Amino acid sequence: MQNQQDVLFQNKVDKEIRIEPKDWMPEKYRQTLIRQISQHAHSEIIGMLPEGNWITRAPSLRRKAILLAKVQDEAGHGLYLYSAAETLGISRDEMYHQLHTGKAKYSSIFNYPTLSWADMGVIGWLVDGAAIMNQVPLCRSSYGPYARAMVRVCKEESFHQRQGFDILYTLGKGSEAQRKMAQDAINRWWWPSIMMFGPKDDESPNSIQSMKWKIKRFSNDELRQKFIDVCAEQVKVLGFTLPDKDLKWNETRKHYDFGEINWDEFWQVIQGNGPCNKERLEARKKAWTDGEWVRDAATAYAAKNKAA
Amino acid sequence: MRLNICNGTQKFMLNKIEFLLHLADNALIIGHRSSEWCAHGPVLEQDIAISNIALDYIGQARNFYQYAALRLNELPPESSVFNLPATEDTLAYLRDANDFKNHLITELPNGDWAFTTLRIFFFSSYQYFLYQQLIQHEDAQIAAIAEKSLKEVTYHLRWSSDWVIRLGDGTTESYQRMNTAINALWPYTQELFQENNFLQPAKNILAQIQIDWNEKIKNVFEEAGLPLPEKSIQHKGGTQGFHTEHLPIILTEMQLLQRAYPNCEW
Ligand SMILES: [Fe+2]
Ligand SMILES: [Fe+2]
Ligand SMILES: [Fe+2]
Numbered sequence: 001m002q003n004q005q006d007v008l009f010q011n012k013v014d015k016e017i018r019i020e021p022k023d024w025m026p027e028k029y030r031q032t033l034i035r036q037i038s039q040h041a042h043s044e045i046i047g048m049l050p051e052g053n054w055i056t057r058a059p060s061l062r063r064k065a066i067l068l069a070k071v072q073d074e075a076g077h078g079l080y081l082y083s084a085a086e087t088l089g090i091s092r093d094e095m096y097h098q099l100h101t102g103k104a105k106y107s108s109i110f111n112y113p114t115l116s117w118a119d120m121g122v123i124g125w126l127v128d129g130a131a132i133m134n135q136v137p138l139c140r141s142s143y144g145p146y147a148r149a150m151v152r153v154c155k156e157e158s159f160h161q162r163q164g165f166d167i168l169y170t171l172g173k174g175s176e177a178q179r180k181m182a183q184d185a186i187n188r189w190w191w192p193s194i195m196m197f198g199p200k201d202d203e204s205p206n207s208i209q210s211m212k213w214k215i216k217r218f219s220n221d222e223l224r225q226k227f228i229d230v231c232a233e234q235v236k237v238l239g240f241t242l243p244d245k246d247l248k249w250n251e252t253r254k255h256y257d258f259g260e261i262n263w264d265e266f267w268q269v270i271q272g273n274g275p276c277n278k279e280r281l282e283a284r285k286k287a288w289t290d291g292e293w294v295r296d297a298a299t300a301y302a303a304k305n306k307a308a
Numbered sequence: 309m310r311l312n313i314c315n316g317t318q319k320f321m322l323n324k325i326e327f328l329l330h331l332a333d334n335a336l337i338i339g340h341r342s343s344e345w346c347a348h349g350p351v352l353e354q355d356i357a358i359s360n361i362a363l364d365y366i367g368q369a370r371n372f373y374q375y376a377a378l379r380l381n382e383l384p385p386e387s388s389v390f391n392l393p394a395t396e397d398t399l400a401y402l403r404d405a406n407d408f409k410n411h412l413i414t415e416l417p418n419g420d421w422a423f424t425t426l427r428i429f430f431f432s433s434y435q436y437f438l439y440q441q442l443i444q445h446e447d448a449q450i451a452a453i454a455e456k457s458l459k460e461v462t463y464h465l466r467w468s469s470d471w472v473i474r475l476g477d478g479t480t481e482s483y484q485r486m487n488t489a490i491n492a493l494w495p496y497t498q499e500l501f502q503e504n505n506f507l508q509p510a511k512n513i514l515a516q517i518q519i520d521w522n523e524k525i526k527n528v529f530e531e532a533g534l535p536l537p538e539k540s541i542q543h544k545g546g547t548q549g550f551h552t553e554h555l556p557i558i559l560t561e562m563q564l565l566q567r568a569y570p571n572c573e574w
Contacts, residue, residue, distance in 0.1 A: 045352070052347035056340060056558075059565035059574035060397045061370050064343075065363060071346050072359040079352055117565055117574070167574075174572055283348070291350025293485070294421045297478025298351075304477065 013214050018144040021087040029213055032206070033143055034088050035104075036215065038095045041081035043107035044074045045099075046280050050114040051123060059117055066163050067120060073156045080149040087145045100285050102272070109196050111274030118171055118178075118185035124164015126186075126193040126231065132157045133227045134197065142214035165234070172239045179240075186235070187243040194258075195266045197224035225255055232256045318383065324447065325376050326409065326506035329399065330547060332372035333410035336400055338431055339365030340558055341418055350421055357467060361428065364460040371453045373399045401566035405556040406549040409506075413496035415546075415555045422485040425471035426493055432464040433524045434500045437517040469528045476532025486534055494537040499544040506547075 005024055012019065019025055048071050055071065058064035082092045098104035109127055114120070135154055141147040171182040198204055198220040210216035218226075228247075235242050246259035268274065342362035349355030373396035380394040413431060418424050439461055442454035475482040501518040529536055545551070565574065 045347075048347035055343045055346055056561050057564050059401075059572075061336075061366060061373070061400055063574055065366050065370070068343055068346060068359060068363050068366065072356055072363070075347075075352055075356045075359065079356070082352070170573055174574075175569065177569055178572060287348045287350070290348075291421070293479070293481050294350035294354075294475075297475050297482030300482075301474040301478045 010212075013142045013212075016140075016142075016214075018147065019142050020144045028209075029215075030088050032210060032213070033146065033215060034085055034090050036210075037081055037085040037088070037146055038090070038098065039105050039107075041078050041085060041095065042099045042104055043110065044078035044081060046106045046110045046284060047127075048074045048078075049280055049283050050110055050112070050276075051120060053114050054117060054120055057117070058120075063120075063167070070124070070160050070163060073160065077153045077156070080152055081146075084143075084145040084149040096288060100281070100288065102281070105270065107196060108266070108269040108274060109192050110280060111269050111277045112189070112192050113276050115188070116181050116185055118168070118182040119189070121164050121167030121171060121182060122185040122189040124160050124162075125168055125234070126164075126189050127196070128157050128160040128164060129231070130193050130196040130227055132161060133223050133230075137217035138215075140214070140217065146215075165238070168238050168240070182238075183240050186240050190243050191262065191265075192269075194224055194228060195261060195269075197221070197227065199263070199266070228256050228258055321379060321383065323506045325379050328372050328376035328379070328450070330409040330506065332369045332376060332399065333408045334414050334431075334435075335365045335372065336369035337408070337410045337555070337558065338414040338428070339363075339369060340562060341414065341416075342424075342428070344418055345424065358424070361464050361467070364457075364464065368453070368457045368460070369400070370396050371456070375449050375453065397566065401563045405551050405559055408549065408551065408555060408559070409547050410551075410555075411496070411499050412543055412546040412552055413493065413499065415552055415558060416493075416496065417554060419489065419492070420485055421471075422475050422482065423489040423492060425468050425475070426486065426489040428464060429468035429472050429528070430493060430497055430525070431500075432461050432468055433521050434517065435461045436465050437520045437524075441513050441517065472528055472534070473532040476529070476534040483533070486532070490534065490537055491540075495540050495543050498542040499546060502544050502547070504547045 006026060009019075009024065009026060009029075012023075019029075051067065051074075052071050055064060055068050058067050082095060085095060086092060095104065099106070109130075114123070132154060135150055135157065138150040139147055139154055141150065168182050168186075171178040201207065201219045201221045204220055207216060207219060211219075232242065232247060232249075244259045246257060248257050249255075250257045269277070272278075339362050342358055342365060346355065346359045346362065349358055377394040377396060377399060381392060385392055411431075413427060416423075416427070436458070439454040439458040443451050443458060445451045445454065472486065475486045477483075500521070501514050503514060526536060543552075565572075
């Protein structure tokens with residue numbers, strides 16, 4: 001049943017008028033956004049782990065500084081996004097709690113291990129690349145605080161992608177061992193990267209409503225195809241190959257055809273059975289638990305000094 | 309790195325290069341430790357803050373290494389047995405632990421947040437007064453790096469002082485942890501003021517830095533309600549290349565790729 005408020009709300013959305021925190025919104029819209037934004041925030045934070053891994057092992061001081069700055073940016077993204085979610089009436093602590101108890105999800109890509117320096121290149125190129133593809137449309141999300149957070153995030157993501165591409169480009173011009181390292185990393189990350197766009201459209205039940213509310217603007221399959229088309233060209237510039245024997249330009253479709261995605265793996269990782277699900281969550285829980293006395297002390301100190 | 313001494317002017321230059329390496333090593337190693345917090349901080353805002361501090365340190369290290377490399381490459385090749393031409397990366401990645409001249413305090417493992425912030429407090433107080441001297445250095449490049457770094461260090465000092473005060477005057481647990489950190493770190497503080505043959509500017513300046521440093525520590529500890537430690541054993545040797553067991557482990561990790569795949573571009 002559609003009531004007056006629902007109709008007014010949908011009219012605003014249709015006219016591209018931004019929804020702001022104080023505006024009326026359907027409860028389902030609020031819940032969907034909380035889920036989506038907090039998932040995104042968690043992904044930024046969990047995403048710091050696989051790359052943070054290599055900061056102390058970066059092969060030059062310049063690369064070290066760039067990687068550290070990049071991972072720090074991801075923390076910043078987490079911060080903007082948690083703040084955007086908070087405008088919908090959920091606290092950051094509550095979102096952490098959902099993450100730590102496994103109730104909230106995060107992007108499955110971060111459940112794969114980073115095994116060599118080349119992984120830093122591939123993550124920048126493919127993972128940040130896929131994130132950009134997903135996120136640029138979110139800069140026009142109907143929800144104001146989310147859209148504004150995404151504008152800031154996307155600016156930095158394109159720098160992330162460039163530094164990743166640059167790492168791979170350098171490896172590609174390097175020694176045999178470096179080229180091997182890079183190709184191996186591309187082989188491991190390619191399929192998980194194209195899974196980042198989510199299940200096929202006919203298996204993505206929430207999508208239709210989200211499109212109508214303009215918190216999603218393109219379908220999973222559309223974005224995935226666009227990403228594959230871009231990467232299939234870029235990989236040639238790098239001088240490497242993508243691990244898909246069915247990848248082929250289709251003149252009729254004007255798109256690249258590609259092989260069957262292993263959806264079983266996709267669902268396994270989402271359900272927590274990926275290679276690093278446990279480690280990633282444990283690392284976040286440990287940071288949070290170990291930090292508890294610090295946060296308590298800061299709170300106690302602030303309270304004393306307010307009183308004084 | 310052994311540097312063979314040739315004549316007076318070169319000896320002067322070699323001392324300067326060793327001094328630059330000392331400054332760079334200090335910044336790199338404490339930067340390495342600080343960067344280990346990235347993605348593991350107690351709260352997101354502080355994760356960002358300490359990553360920022362790590363970035364500043366690595367930036368300082370790069371400036372000093374780059375300048376040391378420039379000066380090294382001007383020396384006649386026979387005066388150095390080290391890989392030439394030197395770059396910031398050959399200096400950071402291809403020297404062994406006993407070539408590193410950092411103070412021991414920078415290489416100790418991070419411990420908890422009390423240890424980490426207290427270490428940065430002790431060390432940035434030292435850097436703060438040292439760089440204030442170095443901005444008047446007769447070498448314009450050293451003076452310029454010191455001036456740029458001093459802005460960063462001023463922030464590190466404020467940030468870490470705030471944490472020492474907050475934890476000292478926070479909860480019983482945080483007070484106790486800060487106390488434990490003081491006892492663990494104090495034996496590594498006096499090395500900061502120990503004379504060594506390459507240290508510039510003039511040696512008596514260290515005595516002044518020590519006086520200023522003591523004053524700063526005293527004031528912050530007073531505000532935090534923390535006791536100043538009694539005299540304790542003091543460890544030293546870092547500036548001569550005698551390190552703790554931690555430094556070779558840091559370097560094994562840090563230098564991994566440069567050592568495993570020599571002569572590569574990254
Ligand atoms: Fe991000
Ligand atoms: Fe993102
Ligand atoms: Fe990113």
